[in-house]
Amino acid sequence: MTGRSTVDEDPRHPLGGDRASTGRLGDRIFGGLATTSGILIVVLVTLVGVFLLWQAVPSLLKNEANFLLSREWSPSGANPRFGILELAWGTLITSVIAMIIAVPLGVAVALFITQYAPPWLSKPAASTIDLLAAVPSIVYGFWGLNIAGQYFQPVLSGIDGALGWLPVFEDQGTSAKSTLAFAGMILAIMILPIVTAISREVFAQVPTTHKEGALALGATRWEMIRVAVLPYGKPGVISAAMLGLGRALGETLAVLILLSTLSANADWSFSIFNGGSTFASRIAQGAGEFDTPQKTGAYIAAGLVLFVVTFVVNATARIVIDRRKAFTE
Amino acid sequence: MAKRIDVKDLDIYYGDFKAVEGVTMTVEPRSVTAFIGPSGCGKSTVLRTLNRMHEVIPGGRVEGSVMLDDQDLYASSMDPVAVRRTVGMVFQRPNPFPTMSIRDNVAAGLRLNGVKKKSVLDEVVEQSLRGANLWTEVKDRLDKPGAGLSGGQQQRLCIARAIAVNPQVLLMDEPCSALDPISTLAIEDLINDLKSEYTIVIVTHNMQQAARVSDQTAFFNLKATGEPGRLVEIGETQRIFSNPTEKATEDYISGRFG
Numbered sequence: 001m002t003g004r005s006t007v008d009e010d011p012r013h014p015l016g017g018d019r020a021s022t023g024r025l026g027d028r029i030f031g032g033l034a035t036t037s038g039i040l041i042v043v044l045v046t047l048v049g050v051f052l053l054w055q056a057v058p059s060l061l062k063n064e065a066n067f068l069l070s071r072e073w074s075p076s077g078a079n080p081r082f083g084i085l086e087l088a089w090g091t092l093i094t095s096v097i098a099m100i101i102a103v104p105l106g107v108a109v110a111l112f113i114t115q116y117a118p119p120w121l122s123k124p125a126a127s128t129i130d131l132l133a134a135v136p137s138i139v140y141g142f143w144g145l146n147i148a149g150q151y152f153q154p155v156l157s158g159i160d161g162a163l164g165w166l167p168v169f170e171d172q173g174t175s176a177k178s179t180l181a182f183a184g185m186i187l188a189i190m191i192l193p194i195v196t197a198i199s200r201e202v203f204a205q206v207p208t209t210h211k212e213g214a215l216a217l218g219a220t221r222w223e224m225i226r227v228a229v230l231p232y233g234k235p236g237v238i239s240a241a242m243l244g245l246g247r248a249l250g251e252t253l254a255v256l257i258l259l260s261t262l263s264a265n266a267d268w269s270f271s272i273f274n275g276g277s278t279f280a281s282r283i284a285q286g287a288g289e290f291d292t293p294q295k296t297g298a299y300i301a302a303g304l305v306l307f308v309v310t311f312v313v314n315a316t317a318r319i320v321i322d323r324r325k326a327f328t329e
Numbered sequence: 330m331a332k333r334i335d336v337k338d339l340d341i342y343y344g345d346f347k348a349v350e351g352v353t354m355t356v357e358p359r360s361v362t363a364f365i366g367p368s369g370c371g372k373s374t375v376l377r378t379l380n381r382m383h384e385v386i387p388g389g390r391v392e393g394s395v396m397l398d399d400q401d402l403y404a405s406s407m408d409p410v411a412v413r414r415t416v417g418m419v420f421q422r423p424n425p426f427p428t429m430s431i432r433d434n435v436a437a438g439l440r441l442n443g444v445k446k447k448s449v450l451d452e453v454v455e456q457s458l459r460g461a462n463l464w465t466e467v468k469d470r471l472d473k474p475g476a477g478l479s480g481g482q483q484q485r486l487c488i489a490r491a492i493a494v495n496p497q498v499l500l501m502d503e504p505c506s507a508l509d510p511i512s513t514l515a516i517e518d519l520i521n522d523l524k525s526e527y528t529i530v531i532v533t534h535n536m537q538q539a540a541r542v543s544d545q546t547a548f549f550n551l552k553a554t555g556e557p558g559r560l561v562e563i564g565e566t567q568r569i570f571s572n573p574t575e576k577a578t579e580d581y582i583s584g585r586f587g
Contacts, residue, residue, distance in 0.1 A: 212385060231428035
């Protein structure tokens with residue numbers, strides 16, 4: 001999960017594979033259970049993919065708009081027209097904002113807890129961060145909508161005043177708490193515990209000998225972190241970020257109650273101070289009216305895209321981590 | 330560039346626990362001094378006070394003085410980071426930075442000092458690797474990870490890394506205890522070579538090694554369990570091994586305890 005289980009995955013490891021099996025009953029039962037679980041999960045993922053495809057394809061065939069490039073969303077009727085452009089943009093930009101905030105912050109918090117904080121402080125601080133992960137997402141959405149949102153209005157006006165000439169920061173007149181930018185910030189708080197917890201774990205595992213090696217060369221505390229801690233923790237931080245991204249991409253409720261949806265004929269805008277929809281929020285919104293297979297299929301097609309994107313994100317993370325392995329023992 | 334070390338009435342504490350008491354000794358420049366003694370007697374602790382590495386452990390502090398020529402290492406104006414740049418250290422387990430190539434490992438200390446010029450770095454890398462008797466073995470794979478070398482090579486890489494910043498003193502904390510006899514021999518040869526340029530202090534559990542490599546030997550022991558460690562005797566290696574003054578030293582060397 002953190003990219004550190006090299007021993008388990010190394011085929012040359014003496015106990016790898018089943019060669020250590022003695023053929024005794026306990027070995028066979030446990031081996032069988034483990035193998036079944038492994039196969040089950042692969043089958044499950046494949047089935048989900050197949051199910052999504054099977055449900056989505058008929059609707060996609062009837063779709064009269066470009067599925068990838070259209071902003072329209074009227075999936076019912078004799079001439080359905082629907083596309084995911086707006087959803088893709090909303091999902092992407094909220095997740096990117098969340099990552100930009102949460103990853104550096106999470107890494108910084110993890111470094112503080114493992115490298116700077118005195119022992120009496122680091123444990124409570126770590127538990128507090130973990131506690132953030134236990135808060136249900138609806139609570140975050142509600143808190144953002146009713147409490148935090150009003151404080152974002154001046155921030156929005158400030159950024160718009162200074163950088164409003166950039167299309168991405170242009171004020172669209174949307175209430176601050178209903179913008180993509182604010183939804184991204186709430187998502188950042190939601191993924192912060194995951195990023196922090198996993199980063200903290202890998203930073204805590206940095207061998208003392210590496211840290212002392214750096215210090216003995218005359219490194220300051222920060223230089224020691226740069227030379228010994230960060231490089232060692234890098235694959236872990238990448239997987240932490242990817243897990244966080246996975247949650248941000250799929251987060252539904254908080255985004256649903258925050259974002260103001262755009263009307264069908266609104267002008268296209270790249271501004272983060274605009275309303276919008278994500279894949280998940282659009283699907284949740286439509287959930288009450290899945291009356292015809294054709295309409296349902298349109299939503300499922302959107303879900304399929306989210307599924308593929310999440311899959312690709314995770315696969316990319318794995319590749320990045322594996323490439324670094326030669327340098328991490 | 331080698332400097333003389335003068336330790337006077339040194340007490341070492343971890344929090345309230347007094348780990349070592351009353352150490353006084355002199356280490357001449359361009360010589361090898363070996364610390365021997367049973368486990369837990371404080372020899373590594375004393376070694377680590379010579380470059381203030383014991384302060385890395387929470388609560389570590391000293392009373393007394395450690396002078397490097399005429400510099401007081403524990404003067405309030407002295408920055409521990411500066412001390413460690415002057416007094417290099419090699420550890421028990423080889424600890425090359427796993428994410429760095431061989432070249433970057435050796436250059437790490439220089440980079441910390443702000444040296445960026447590639448020609449300078451390359452030159453120092455070659456010099457240091459030659460100095461550590463490792464150049465011919467790795468010159469064709471400087472960009473490969475340092476962790477891919479054998480244990481003995483890794484330890485020589487760590488020595489190269491330590492001498493790359495041109496220290497005055499080189500401390501070695503049981504540098505061969507994780508190595509096989511052949512690699513150990515290579516390190517011992519290297520210590521003999523390095524002696525002409527550096528002041529070396531080495532902690533070892535291997536008395537033959539102390540006898541082979543050192544000019545001066547210091548024997549540390551505990552008075553009793555739970556009591557602080559102390560320096561029992563220090564003197565020319567040959568005398569310590571043939572004709573020690575203290576009974577405890579003789580017992581330890583002849584294998585009667587420890």
